[in-house]
Amino acid sequence: MQGLMQERPLSLPLVLRRVERHFGHKRVVTGRADGETEATWAEVCGRVRRLAGVLDELGVPDGARVGTFGWNSQRHVELYLAVPCSGRILHTLNHRLFRDQITYIVSEAADDVIFVDRSLLPVVWPLVGGFPSVRHVIVMDDGADASLPGDPRLLDYETLLAAAGGSVRELAVPDEDTAAALCYTSGTTGNPKGVLYSHRSIVLHALLLLMVDTFGIRERDVIMPVVPMFHVNAWGLPYAAMLAGSDLVLPGPAMAPGQLVAQMERQRVTFTGAVATVWRGIRPLLSGHDLSAMRMIVCGGGAVDDALSRAYQDAIGVPITNAWGMTETSPVVTTSYLATVHDGLDAVGRRLVIGSPGPAVPLTEVRLVSDDGAQAPWDGTSPGELQAAGPTIAARYLGESTPGTGFTSDGWLKTGDVATIDPHGYVRIVDRTKDLVKSGGEWISSVELENAIMADPRVAEAAVIGAGDPRWGERPVAYVVPRSGAGLTAEQVREHLVPLVARWWIPDQVVFVEEIPKTATGKFSKRELRSWYWRDAGTGPEHDAGSASTAATKE
Numbered sequence: 391m392q393g394l395m396q397e398r399p400l401s402l403p404l405v406l407r408r409v410e411r412h413f414g415h416k417r418v419v420t421g422r423a424d425g426e427t428e429a430t431w432a433e434v435c436g437r438v439r440r441l442a443g444v445l446d447e448l449g450v451p452d453g454a455r456v457g458t459f460g461w462n463s464q465r466h467v468e469l470y471l472a473v474p475c476s477g478r479i480l481h482t483l484n485h486r487l488f489r490d491q492i493t494y495i496v497s498e499a500a501d502d503v504i505f506v507d508r509s510l511l512p513v514v515w516p517l518v519g520g521f522p523s524v525r526h527v528i529v530m531d532d533g534a535d536a537s538l539p540g541d542p543r544l545l546d547y548e549t550l551l552a553a554a555g556g557s558v559r560e561l562a563v564p565d566e567d568t569a570a571a572l573c574y575t576s577g578t579t580g581n582p583k584g585v586l587y588s589h590r591s592i593v594l595h596a597l598l599l600l601m602v603d604t605f606g607i608r609e610r611d612v613i614m615p616v617v618p619m620f621h622v623n624a625w626g627l628p629y630a631a632m633l634a635g636s637d638l639v640l641p642g643p644a645m646a647p648g649q650l651v652a653q654m655e656r657q658r659v660t661f662t663g664a665v666a667t668v669w670r671g672i673r674p675l676l677s678g679h680d681l682s683a684m685r686m687i688v689c690g691g692g693a694v695d696d697a698l699s700r701a702y703q704d705a706i707g708v709p710i711t712n713a714w715g716m717t718e719t720s721p722v723v724t725t726s727y728l729a730t731v732h733d734g735l736d737a738v739g740r741r742l743v744i745g746s747p748g749p750a751v752p753l754t755e756v757r758l759v760s761d762d763g764a765q766a767p768w769d770g771t772s773p774g775e776l777q778a779a780g781p782t783i784a785a786r787y788l789g790e791s792t793p794g795t796g797f798t799s800d801g802w803l804k805t806g807d808v809a810t811i812d813p814h815g816y817v818r819i820v821d822r823t824k825d826l827v828k829s830g831g832e833w834i835s836s837v838e839l840e841n842a843i844m845a846d847p848r849v850a851e852a853a854v855i856g857a858g859d860p861r862w863g864e865r866p867v868a869y870v871v872p873r874s875g876a877g878l879t880a881e882q883v884r885e886h887l888v889p890l891v892a893r894w895w896i897p898d899q900v901v902f903v904e905e906i907p908k909t910a911t912g913k914f915s916k917r918e919l920r921s922w923y924w925r926d927a928g929t930g931p932e933h934d935a936g937s938a939s940t941a942a943t944k945e
């Protein structure tokens with residue numbers, strides 16, 4: 391027997407109608423190089439309806455991909471709504487990827503039109519010749535003075551919107567499984583792969599972010615996604631803000647640490663999220679700013695090192711909360727919170743719990759699978775591959791007619807992360823499978839070793855890779871950025887590690903560098919570090935490697 395409840399689609403027009411009707415007076419603020427712009431959600435939604443009309447006028451077919459190269463901005467939010475609510479697919483693109491990757495992604499997705507912030511035009515326009523499917527490039531003028539090529543394909547966002555006048559068409563997506571948004575994985579292993587979110591998965595994911603033991607996003611919040619809107623839909627934060635009716639504060643191109651922290655202070659931001667690199671950049675500026683409105687800072691996409699979290703707790707009273715996810719998982723699968731089982735912990739213990747990935751959010755499930763294919767126990771120590779399943783998790787990649795090798799035969803996503811899970815379901819990421827260092831037949835977690843090195847106040851950043859070793863198979867090599875004026879030596883790095891990790895984890899090679907190379911999404915680029923290592927290999931352990939990698943000294 392079937393239930394007798396209304397069959398209403400979980401689709402984005404529902405979110406649009408809610409923010410428009412209930413929260414029309416709340417604000418969307420966008421940073422610019424020279425200040426900020428502000429609009430109400432009512433104004434934004436009015437423009438969304440006109441923008442849907444613009445897409446009709448341009449003849450963008452139903453289901454076509456609409457590419458965006460944009461900073462976090464009001465116009466990008468307008469595209470987040472107008473494109474999927476009118477039956478097209480929003481395809482956010484990361485302008486920091488390699489040119490070949492961008493061309494590959496636009497071609498595979500066969501984007502029909504692309505929207506580009508004027509400040510990004512110098513990056514994007516030279517590539518447009520390699521985008522055969524793209525009929526129009528619509529420029530969003532963010533105040534940059536980048537020159538506009540005289541080309542009939544180039545159109546202006548505001549001119550099109552003004553011409554659309556008051557045209558209002560009904561925005562409805564009756565089938566919740568319709569594709570709404572497309573995002574490519576960053577392609578750290580092989581070509582990037584397209585993850586195609588549905589209306590249903592996006593709405594469910596936004597709802598999950600509102601739950602109190604997830605991010606608890608609410609009407610009173612002032613939400614500032616620093617995580618880019620091309621990085622897994624800014625972790626779904628803009629949609630969550632619409633559903634809850636929060637103010638949304640967006641940095642635009644003003645992404646320097648000083649600009650970000652000033653905007654957080656000025657707008658009394660209560661909730662923000664970004665990768666660890668951003669939090670490390672802002673850390674030295676904390677003492678000069680009033681961030682007393684902040685209630686939660688989320689670091690996703692990588693581990694939180696406790697030294698960083700402690701610095702935030704000491705300076706502004708808010709430790710950093712970790713969350714785990716992937717492009718394939720919308721992205722939030724786990725985030726940490728203090729449960730009743732943690733009641734007896736002291737302040738440091740609580741901070742460590744909050745700074746770990748935490749348990750799966752409702753509706754999603756995780757499991758650990760050992761090398762022999764059996765499920766590993768949830769005892770907090772047995773490692774296994776983390777696998778995930780749920781309505782917000784990809785079933786297969788774009789272009790695959792059946793699930794490929796990234797999925798198990800029973801439909802779970804193979805994450806490629808090695809993890810442990812404790813009896814209460816709290817996940818810890820040991821490492822990415824490919825980043826584990828196998829020394830003398832035993833695994834060393836590069837993540838744990840990095841965090842131990844970064845616990846030293848004389849260290850600004852550290853990343854660890856495995857390098858071939860004739861005796862041990864592999865040995866860890868630490869790349870370390872010392873804090874300015876620290877005058878740190880390799881021996882001091884090793885001494886600092888003695889009480890923190892097993893003796894055989896301590897790296898024989900410590901390479902001092904000015905900066906750890908980052909991926910297009912701001913994470914440590916182990917691939918780049920490996921290529922530095924290979925470039926420098928053979929120069930001998932005592933050699934100054936400064937000529938090979940930027941001002942590196944190898945000891």
Ligand code: ADP
Nearest residue numbers: 576578691692693713714715716717747819822
């Ligand atoms: P990429 O890093 O390839 O750009 P994603 O942005 O999808 O792709 O990143 C997903 C990966 O990031 C995960 O598989 C995992 O290795 C890492 N990651 C994400 N969150 C965390 C976390 N909280 N702790 C450790 N690693 C994480």
